[in-house]
Amino acid sequence: MASAEWTSWRPLRLAEDVPAGTLAEQMDGGQAFRWSLASDGSWVGVFGRTLAAVRSGPQGLEWRGQKGATHAEGAIRHYLDAEGAQARLSAALPWRSDVVLQSARTAYPGLRILRQDPHEALIGFLCSSNKRILQIRAMVAALAAKLGEPLGGDFHALPSWEAIAHADDAVLRACSLGYRAAYLRGTAKKLLARPRWAEEFGALPTPALLAELRSLPGVGPKVAACVALFGFGRLESFPVDTWVVQALADAYGLRGWKPAQLEQFGKAHFGEAAGLAQQYLFSAIRNGRLTRSEISVPTKPKRPRLRK
DNA sequence: GTCCAGGATTCAG
């Protein structure tokens, strides 16, 4: 296909509407790195082999895809959680008794965890360490452009592990990956021998999934938590990054807590959809929209002692 | 030129 041919715009009819401000944060706020704002105000991106555009219209969210891509509507509806599973989980978060979470949730109504596939999430967050969101997007875009399958126009799918494993050093270097090139290369070589890794990982309970992810080069606690949350839909996963550390320190009084302790607090305090709460807090603190509170400061947990 | 980034790894204690 020489260029992308779009269908007409169609309504998405989500279970819960997503206002324009929330949509922007959702597509551009650092959970996925494949969306960009077009000149007409729509968000254009690739997930899997699907090219799609999304915009906020007067009747709610609208989308369009490539002509002939009959699977695209189901794919985009799944990606955006159109059926509303997260709407119910969000409503069940403890925002009624937590004014900080309430303010963050009010700032971004309808905010969702994008349901990325494991491949997209792993590549994105392998590039994420010690980098800003804008630069992560640039790295992932360069990987797709140089090593990914063309999808029409200037759009490309993400590269396969095989393409990454066999790519020239010079090509990877040209993606501005820095030392993360070794992470991608190492993970690619390991997963190349395991073509069903995503299904196999997805069948594991979350602790075992995290352990498998952490066995990959370049995947530590935070990246594993992000891949579990964004790539495997483990909504209970609670990634603790620099922003969440700051949010919990500022708004919850948890100064001096270590990441593992903050993760324990987050899971206990926010419950089964802790990852969704984390995304509200992340977005709010990063955009200066987090209100502080004087809620009682919990006791710092001691590290869990393994019996025996 | 300096500082820092949705951290991970390696090494010293």
Place this chain on the structure above:
DNA sequence: CTGAATCATGGA
């Protein structure tokens, strides 16, 4: 086990 140094690159 914990904490510090190191990692490559680009933008502020």
